[in-house]
Amino acid sequence: xxxxxxxxxxxGVLHVTMRGVPxxxxxxxxTYHDIGLNxxxxxxxxxxxxxxxxxxxxxxxVHVDAPGQQEGAxxxxxxxxxxTMDELAEMLPSVMTQLKVNSVIGxxxxxxxxxxxxxxxxNPTLVEGLVLINVDPCAEGWIDWAASxxxxxxxxxxxxxxxxxxxxxxxxxNQELIQxxxxxxxxxxxxxxxxxxxGSYQYRRDLEIERPIVxxxxxxxxxxxxxxxxxxxxxxxxxxxxxxxxxxxxxTKTTLLKMADCGGLPQVVQPGKLAEAFKxxxxxxxxxxxxxxxxxxxxxxFYSHSSAKEKNNKHIAIRPYWxxxxxxxxxxxxxxxxxxxxxxxxxxMTPVCLGxxxxxxxxxxxxxxxPFSVGGNLxxx
Numbered sequence: 001x002x003x004x005x006x007x008x009x010x011x012g013v014l015h016v017t018m019r020g021v022p023x024x025x026x027x028x029x030x031t032y033h034d035i036g037l038n039x040x041x042x043x044x045x046x047x048x049x050x051x052x053x054x055x056x057x058x059x060x061x062v063h064v065d066a067p068g069q070q071e072g073a074x075x076x077x078x079x080x081x082x083x084t085m086d087e088l089a090e091m092l093p094s095v096m097t098q099l100k101v102n103s104v105i106g107x108x109x110x111x112x113x114x115x116x117x118x119x120x121x122x123n124p125t126l127v128e129g130l131v132l133i134n135v136d137p138c139a140e141g142w143i144d145w146a147a148s149x150x151x152x153x154x155x156x157x158x159x160x161x162x163x164x165x166x167x168x169x170x171x172x173x174n175q176e177l178i179q180x181x182x183x184x185x186x187x188x189x190x191x192x193x194x195x196x197x198x199g200s201y202q203y204r205r206d207l208e209i210e211r212p213i214v215x216x217x218x219x220x221x222x223x224x225x226x227x228x229x230x231x232x233x234x235x236x237x238x239x240x241x242x243x244x245x246x247x248x249x250x251x252t253k254t255t256l257l258k259m260a261d262c263g264g265l266p267q268v269v270q271p272g273k274l275a276e277a278f279k280x281x282x283x284x285x286x287x288x289x290x291x292x293x294x295x296x297x298x299x300x301x302f303y304s305h306s307s308a309k310e311k312n313n314k315h316i317a318i319r320p321y322w323x324x325x326x327x328x329x330x331x332x333x334x335x336x337x338x339x340x341x342x343x344x345x346x347x348x349m350t351p352v353c354l355g356x357x358x359x360x361x362x363x364x365x366x367x368x369x370x371p372f373s374v375g376g377n378l379x380x381x
Contacts, residue, residue: 002017003017003018004016004017004018005017005018005098005099007098007099008094009090009091009094009095010087010090010091010094011087011088011090011091012067012091014065014067014091014094015064015065015070016062016063016064016065016095016099017039017062017063018060018061018062018063018099019047019056019060019061019062019063020060020061021060022060022099022100022101023060025102026058026059026287027059027101027105027128028060028061028062028099028101028103028104028105029056029059029060029062029104029105029106029107030061030062030063030064030092030095030104030105030106030107030116031061031062031064031106031107031108031112032066032107032112032113032115033065033066033108033109033111033112034109034110034111034112034113034134034164035110035111035164035194035198035201036158036161036164036165036185036189036194036198037069037109037184037185037189038065038066038070038071038188039063039064039070041181041184041188042112042267043063043107043267045267045271046267046268046271046274046275047061049271049275051272051275051276051279052271052275055275055278055279055282059105059282059287060101062095062104064092064095064112066088066111066112066115066197067082067083067088067193067197068190068196068197069189069193069197073189073190073193074190075190075192075193076193082196082197082200083200084200084203084204085114085115085118085204085205086118086205088115088200089115089118089119089122090122092115092119092123093126096126102126103125103126103127103128104126104127104128105127105128105129105130105282105285106119106120106129106130106131106132107130107131107133107278108130108131108132108133108135109133109265109267110133110134110135110136110164110165110238111197111201113130113132113133113134113135113136114135114136114201114204114207116132117130117132117137117207117209117224118207120224121207121209121222121224124225124226127226128226128227128285129226129228129229129281129282129285130224130226130227130228130229131278131281132228132229132230132231133266133267134231134232134236134238134241134242135230135238135241135242135245136241136242136244137207137209137241137244137245137248138241138244139204139205139206140202140203157194157195157198158182158185160198161185162181163237164237164264165181165237166178166181166237166265167235167236167237167263167264169235170264174263177265177268177269181265208222209224209248210222210248211247211248211249211250211251212250223248223249224249224250224254225250225253226253227254227284227285228249228253228254228255229254229255229257229277229278229281230245230246230249230254230256230257231258231274232258232259233258233259233262233263233264233265233266233269233270234258234260234261235262235264236262236263236264236266237264238264239258242256242258243256259273259274
């Protein structure tokens with residue numbers, strides 16, 4: 001069941017698409033896309049992937065389109081003031097109220113990851129977990145501002161957004177993918193509306209989050225309180241920003257997944273790897289498809305303090321057919337070669353009944369992932 005809604009909020013109308021209906025006490029998966037994209041071009045490849053469809057049989061999904069970014073969106077009237085990033089986050093509680101959603105697991109990319117982070121900071125009881133792809137917690141620095149102004153004199157909006165999504169190598173090597181998204185950004189989204197959304201992201205505030213110190217300020221520091229999975233491709237322009245975000249979050253509740261041989265759109269290029277990471281993420285939160293939804297209330301105190309060895313965040317790098325888990329300073333913690341066709345994924349999880357965190361290495365025999373196919377990824381519902 002797919003339904004579309006235009007929802008009134010304190011800062012304007014939001015277009016949202018809902019798949020399925022809320023199931024028992026389970027949260028709803030809520031997505032928010034990046035600049036230059038809408039929910040279809042950002043998330044269809046991931047949510048149409050077979051493994052992800054198996055997961056979403058057990059969760060309703062709400063896709064949010066930023067104002068004016070959905071397919072066929074009319075231009076805003078002259079003089080329209082686009083919502084700030086803070087205001088875009090403040091629109092989401094109205095969506096949940098209208099759709100009768102009690103809590104969410106958020107999946108955001110770029111600007112959408114920032115919006116969901118701000119939403120979780122403002123409304124921690126509404127967010128059970130976050131998957132943040134290419135998240136940047138910082139305000140744009142003056143060097144970035146100057147560079148954007150200079151690039152604006154020599155490049156058009158499409159070029160600027162392409163540089164936001166893709167590394168220099170990607171722009172020259174993956175021509176089919178690049179051409180598909182260049183045409184989508186230039187032709188499928190109202191350019192005036194897009195410029196307003198980009199401007200809002202450009203002038204974002206710093207999230208002002210900081211890593212808590214166990215036993216000192218963990219109850220008062222401003223940071224995400226829900227489990228978080230940070231995702232970035234190893235050649236993405238967002239690598240430094242994601243690592244910075246990782247350094248500001250609670251290490252007992254945060255996992256950093258760095259995908260090797262992957263650029264700025266991991267949900268498009270590596271949907272199978274991301275779907276599997278998401279599966280283990282929600283299982284680590286206590287949601288399993290084998291358990292009746294009526295008994296799936298959110299576990300309290302689910303993530304507790306790690307042992308001294310686990311105080312630093314784990315950094316998981318997935319390469320074809322082998323796995324390496326590293327500490328943030330890249331000192332190897334584990335480096336184990338797998339046979340071809342054997343995918344290994346490590347996600348930090350804590351059983352509900354235990355008072356400590358453990359790292360479970362979960363091996364799943366899976367076929368070699370199929371290469372990315374452009375055809376049909378952007379237009380399907």
